[in-house]
Every structure is written in structure tokens, then in C-alpha cells.
Amino acid sequence: VTRSLTILGATGSIGQSTLDLVKREPGRFAVQSVTANTDVAGLAAAAKAVGARRAVICDASLRGALVKALNGSGIIPEAGPEAVVAAAGEGTDVVVAGIVGCAGLAPVAAAVERGGCVVLANKEPLVSAGELILELAAKSGATLLPADSEHNAIFQVFDFARPERVRRIVLTASGGPCHDLSLTAMRGVTPEQACAHPNWSMGAKISVDSATMMNKGLELIEAARLFPVSPEKIEIIIHRQSVVHSLVDYIDGSMLAQLGPPDMRTPLAYCLAWPDRMATPMPPLDLAAIGKLQFEAIDEKRFPATRVAREALMAGGAAPAVLNAANEVAVAAFLGGRIGFLDIVTTVERTLERYHPNAAPASVADVLSIDAAARAVAAELMLKEAA
Ligand code: NDP
Ligand code: MG
Secondary structure (H helix, E strand, O other): OOEEEEEEOOOOHHHHHHHHHHHHOOOOEEEEEEEEOOOHHHHHHHHHHHOOOEEEEOOHHHHHHHHHHOOOOOOEEEEOHHHHHHHHOOOOOEEEEOOOOHHHHHHHHHHHHHOOEEEEOOOHHHHHHHHHHHHHHHHHOOEEEEOOHHHHHHHHHOOOOOHHHEEEEEEEEOOOOOOOOOHHHHHOOOHHHHHOOOOOOOOHHHHHHHHHOHHHHHHHHHHHHHOOOOHHHEEEEEOOOOOEEEEEEEOOOOEEEEEOOOOOHHHHHHHHHOOOOOOOOOOOOOHHHHOOOOOEOOOOOOOOHHHHHHHHHHHOOOHHHHHHHHHHHHHHHHHOOOOOOOHHHHHHHHHHHHOOOOOOOOOHHHHHHHHHHHHHHHHHHHHHHHO
16 A cells, blocks of 8 residues: 655755655655755755655745746645644654754654654654653654664664563664774864765764764664663664664573664665565675674763763753754854864753753743753853854
């Protein structure tokens, strides 16, 4: 049977990988809506490529440009953040959440509230509002399918019927493009260097997160939300090759892992077809050519981000939302050439020290106001630092 599908962030790296899979199996998916932020041409091309019913541009000032780009196609043009949220909550069988950042929170919440399968690549909403998203899913019966490669790996091998038999979850980390640099060399890392990931091709924000390893910190919090294990049971190990995407260690000594090519189409295909499977164009892993699998511990002196994220997870309440917001503005400042590479995580840590909202967020609106306040605190800290 055909599945109805909505792709949030269709013009991005996750969106394009999803579109590629959809195009390979005509008839398997009926695309309802595709969304983007400002890339009108990319959005129109995506909508036409899969025959979407509707295309939604988040930036309302681009409505006219979208109408023009879709002229004669029969695809319905819509614009504005509310239109993105409405498309997310329309009730398609599957919604792929491929927006970057906490900007995806309201659409993700709308999709989860409506029910159905929500494919979560967009990890920031789970970090900022994980508990709320889980509550919404419990109410609506929505199925949260993790597309993040590590969490997808764990999802595939986790015994949800017997979570108490899990001794540890082991998240693997590639280490990113700065893994071999000294602390002194890291000081001078440019946006171009930070975005040149050795194994994965991704959007700019997650590429910088991988370089600082804050990506693994966000993923630690993401794992604590998605899987019924306590935070101290979640470990992180460096695995430069990105072949083993994560592992679950059971009390009898069995470790179950998922292996695969470093291509997001494998976890995305798993989610799109779940509980079935679908083919992807990648060749099978050539284990003999890979030869050895290598693992090593993280150097937290050079990469403090995972420690900072773990502290925020343990502190709970609003701390993960503050961490995420500060990281988003610090990454944007780094990409804009306004702060140095090492200042990113320092800014996050200082923002967490400075700003303690009294109460844990009780709604998506609460999270968004904590997010905004934390951004302001982080921005002020960065200005002071620059002065
Ligand atoms: P990209 O930057 O490549 O794409 C982001 C998408 O979101 C684009 O379609 C963009 O539209 C849209 N977007 C950006 N800002 C907004 C906004 N304010 N409102 C609405 N839409 C917006 O990111 P990625 O695809 O790399 O990442 C998406 C998410 O998936 C992130 O949370 C990332 O952490 C996660 N992820 C990504 C992986 C990857 O391999 N890329 C792997 C694992 C997780 P426009 O093009 O118009 O700007
Ligand atoms: Mg990941």
C-alpha cells in the first residue's frame, strides 16, 4: 500500500537523501507536503521531482517567488511558519523531520501530536523538549523512528521488551575532522575545515557539531530520551571508520551492533519502510577491504562538549534546552566568522553557568521562550568576549 509522506526540510541534506529514496520506488510513497526555509528554487524542484501536492516555504516574504516557481505545476504553494506547522500536523502516514535546529520543534510537536510515524533526523527538538515530545507521542500513539544513524542502530538491536537486561548503550563517534589536531591547532580551525567531515556529507550546522563533538553530546541526550535506560548507562566511544553505528551491551555479555555504509539513506530507508525494509543503491559493506575495526576513548581535554552535555542531561529541567540554544547561536557565530572554533563549547558552558530558568518547561511554548532567552545570554557573552 502507498504511504502518504511529508518531508520537512526537503532542500537539506536529510531532505535530499529522503527524496532520492522516494524517487527510486515510484508508487510506494505519495508525497503530500515538502517544506524549506528560504530556498524557493530547491523547494520547487523537490516538489516537482516527487509530484508533491503542496510546497511550503517558511519565510513568508517568499510567497510570491514560490507561486511563480510553481506556476503551471498544479502544486499548491503556501508560505509562513504556521503553514509549515500545519503541513507537519496534517496527518500523513509518515513525516520526515529534516529541519535543522530548534526551529523544527513546533512542526515536530505538531506531527507527533497528530500521530503516525515521525522520522526524527532533526535531533535538537528531542534535546530541548524531549520529555514533552515523549508525552505527546504517548497521548497520540505516534511512533518515533530515529533516523540519526547511531539511534537508528540502537533502535534496530534494542530489546524494548526487556530494557532491564541492557547493561549499556555504546554510541560510536567518528571524532570528526579535528580529531587529530592539537589544542593549539584547534584554536585556528576555520569554518571550511570544520565542515570537511571525513566520512559524512551533511548540512553546515551538524558538520560543525561533529567537529566540536557537541553532536555526540546532543546525541547522548537524544539517546536518553529515546531509549528506556538511565544516562549513566550510555557511553561514547570513538570509531573513526563510521562502520559500526552503535551498540547495545546486554547483561549476558552479548553486544549487538548495526553496521552499514556511512550514508544516511540506510537509516532513512529503515524508517521510511518500517517495519518492512526497502532497498538502497549502496553496495554491501566489503568487510575484507575494511579489514580492521578500530575504537578509542574520547580526549575530553580537547573535546569537552560531551562532558558539558552530560552535565546538562544530569541537571535536567531546562538545562538541555539552554545547552542546545547556546550551541545553535555559537555555531552560527563561528560560521559567520565572529568567534573562534574553541569558543563554541566555551560559550555553551558559560551560558549554562549563567542562565538557570527556575522551572522545567511544561509546554512547547515554555521551551521556545527558554530557547530565546538562552540565545540572548549566549549572544551577550560572545559580544563581551569579542570586546
Ligand atoms: P541542512 O542544513 O542540510 O538542511 C536543513 C533544512 O531545514 C533545509 O531544508 C532548510 O531549508 C530547512 N530549514 C532551516 N532552517 C529552517 C527554519 N528556521 N524553518 C524551517 N525550515 C528550516 O541540514 P541537515 O539535513 O544536515 O540536517 C537536518 C537535521 O537532521 C539536523 O537536526 C541534523 O542534526 C540532523 N541530522 C542530519 C544528518 C545528516 O547526515 N545531514 C545526520 C543525522 C542527523 P533551506 O534549504 O531553505 O534553508
Ligand atoms: Mg548521528
